[in-house]
Amino acid sequence: MELTNTILHLFPKLNEAISKDGINILKHSQQITIPEGTTIFHQGDQCLNYLLVIAGSVKVFTRAENGREIVLYHISSGGSCVLTTSCLISSEDYPAEGVTETDVVALAIPKPIFEQYMAESKAFRKQVFHSYGDRLIKLITLVEEISFAKLDIRLAKYLLENGSVNTPIRTTHQALATELGSAREVISRQLKEFENKGWVLLSRGKIEITNHDALANLLAH
Amino acid sequence: MELTNTILHLFPKLNEAISKDGINILKHSQQITIPEGTTIFHQGDQCLNYLLVIAGSVKVFTRAENGREIVLYHISSGGSCVLTTSCLISSEDYPAEGVTETDVVALAIPKPIFEQYMAESKAFRKQVFHSYGDRLIKLITLVEEISFAKLDIRLAKYLLENGSVNTPIRTTHQALATELGSAREVISRQLKEFENKGWVLLSRGKIEITNHDALANLLAH
DNA sequence: ACTTTTAAGTGACAATGTCACTTAACGTCT
DNA sequence: AGACGTTAAGTGACATTGTCACTTAAAAGT
Numbered sequence: 437m438e439l440t441n442t443i444l445h446l447f448p449k450l451n452e453a454i455s456k457d458g459i460n461i462l463k464h465s466q467q468i469t470i471p472e473g474t475t476i477f478h479q480g481d482q483c484l485n486y487l488l489v490i491a492g493s494v495k496v497f498t499r500a501e502n503g504r505e506i507v508l509y510h511i512s513s514g515g516s517c518v519l520t521t522s523c524l525i526s527s528e529d530y531p532a533e534g535v536t537e538t539d540v541v542a543l544a545i546p547k548p549i550f551e552q553y554m555a556e557s558k559a560f561r562k563q564v565f566h567s568y569g570d571r572l573i574k575l576i577t578l579v580e581e582i583s584f585a586k587l588d589i590r591l592a593k594y595l596l597e598n599g600s601v602n603t604p605i606r607t608t609h610q611a612l613a614t615e616l617g618s619a620r621e622v623i624s625r626q627l628k629e630f631e632n633k634g635w636v637l638l639s640r641g642k643i644e645i646t647n648h649d650a651l652a653n654l655l656a657h
Numbered sequence: 658m659e660l661t662n663t664i665l666h667l668f669p670k671l672n673e674a675i676s677k678d679g680i681n682i683l684k685h686s687q688q689i690t691i692p693e694g695t696t697i698f699h700q701g702d703q704c705l706n707y708l709l710v711i712a713g714s715v716k717v718f719t720r721a722e723n724g725r726e727i728v729l730y731h732i733s734s735g736g737s738c739v740l741t742t743s744c745l746i747s748s749e750d751y752p753a754e755g756v757t758e759t760d761v762v763a764l765a766i767p768k769p770i771f772e773q774y775m776a777e778s779k780a781f782r783k784q785v786f787h788s789y790g791d792r793l794i795k796l797i798t799l800v801e802e803i804s805f806a807k808l809d810i811r812l813a814k815y816l817l818e819n820g821s822v823n824t825p826i827r828t829t830h831q832a833l834a835t836e837l838g839s840a841r842e843v844i845s846r847q848l849k850e851f852e853n854k855g856w857v858l859l860s861r862g863k864i865e866i867t868n869h870d871a872l873a874n875l876l877a878h
Numbered sequence: 879a880c881t882t883t884t885a886a887g888t889g890a891c892a893a894t895g896t897c898a899c900t901t902a903a904c905g906t907c908t
Numbered sequence: 909a910g911a912c913g914t915t916a917a918g919t920g921a922c923a924t925t926g927t928c929a930c931t932t933a934a935a936a937g938t
Contacts, residue, residue: 500805522790531797568789569743575796576752582803583838584721617804619926640885640934840895861903
């Protein structure tokens with residue numbers, strides 16, 4: 437079956453859970469499609485499903501009182517919503533908000549089924565734990581970057597990870613500020629400096645990398 | 658038995674795991690004592706036990722290349738080492754370092770026993786997940802504070818949480834900087850300002866709160 | 879072709895971090 | 909008790925980042 441193969445490809449750890457432990461994920465879960473821009477959870481929400489993202493991307497972020505935001509992480513295909521999972525079990529409040537960045541296809545496993553799988557399948561537990569540990573490590577890395585790394589470095593890193601010399605990045609300075617937990621003006625200034633050095637070319641809603649090596653050199657300490 | 662009661666008191670979720678699921682934690686685990694100042698893990702270490710802290714406190718932090726540090730969280734009695742747990746399952750590298758702040762008494766559950774418990778006891782799973790979710794939420798809160806909250810607020814908060822008018826805080830400005838992910842000079846300056854306002858009294862290695870309400874007022878937005 | 883909306887620029891200033899020191903307080907060893 | 913080494917804290921100059929109150933410019937809507 438097509439979907440099964442897709443799932444196994446995206447979540448290799450579930451392979452064993454499906455084949456050996458007799459876990460029939462497709463039968464007990466529901467495939468859902470969520471349009472772009474949908475808030476899938478925010479502070480205080482209660483959660484009823486374990487979500488596996490098959491396609492698309494979800495942005496998870498917090499917002500300060502003054503409106504400033506910082507992206508905590510993205511969930512893309514092959515990822516699961518750890519925060520959701522956490523609340524599934526410990527019934528805590530969400531400390532963040534999740535919004536789909538694109539149309540998202542996901543597999544929703546209802547809470548009771550999730551708990552059954554957790555009890556029955558070692559492989560399933562492994563999958564769940566793995567995404568947990570992963571997220572934890574990424575969050576710690578984020579704390580590290582925010583506290584220690586300079587903005588030009590973080591910005592250059594973002595640019596290199598999301599574009600290249602012939603594939604411009606389509607985003608606004610505001611979105612970039614949110615992504616890096618900074619302020620728009622600061623991003624604008626920094627980008628302008630990059631442009632003055634001939635490393636990027638700026639236009640409304642678009643950033644073109646013109647000198648990959650110079651940006652990469654910034655990262656190399 | 659004395660220790661059993663202590664454990665049940667510290668880890669209420671394990672109650673059921675012990676009483677109903679026939680989990681004999683004491684039999685299969687080892688009580689260990691770790692002297693103050695011991696590094697219990699650092700980057701790249703491998704982990705062989707699930708650790709439940711019975712007494713004392715562990716400081717978990719990351720270090721930047723330039724030597725600056727930031728405390729990610731503390732594990733005190735009733736806590737378990739989530740990072741350790743994570744690596745127990747996903748075999749990733751530690752992204753941080755853990756050092757005992759005091760003498761620590763802990764219960765070490767060997768990996769195979771841990772996995773057995775995870776398979777057999779819903780209550781045990783709940784306990785493990787709970788500490789995970791907790792940590793995740795605290796880390797997210799930390800990201801939020803670092804990115805959004807001003808230093809005077811965070812400092813005042815720390816002072817109020819760790820001291821009061823008649824119980825001075827015994828720590829150095831350097832330790833405080835590490836705790837808040839800032840620099841010593843910045844902490845010194847800020848404390849000096851508090852002192853000038855008559856809110857605290859400073860001396861070498863000691864901070865006395867002299868005006869609780871003024872500090873508290875800072876937090877109240 | 880006009881308004882409206884959204885994106886980006888600007889300058890002044892405040893907060894925080896960095897650097898290269900100096901000064902002060904505390905142990906400890908004759 | 910006085911000298912010495914160690915650790916804690918202070919200092920001023922400067923760089924980086926964040927904030928505010930705007931202006932300018934580009935795209936979208938009518």
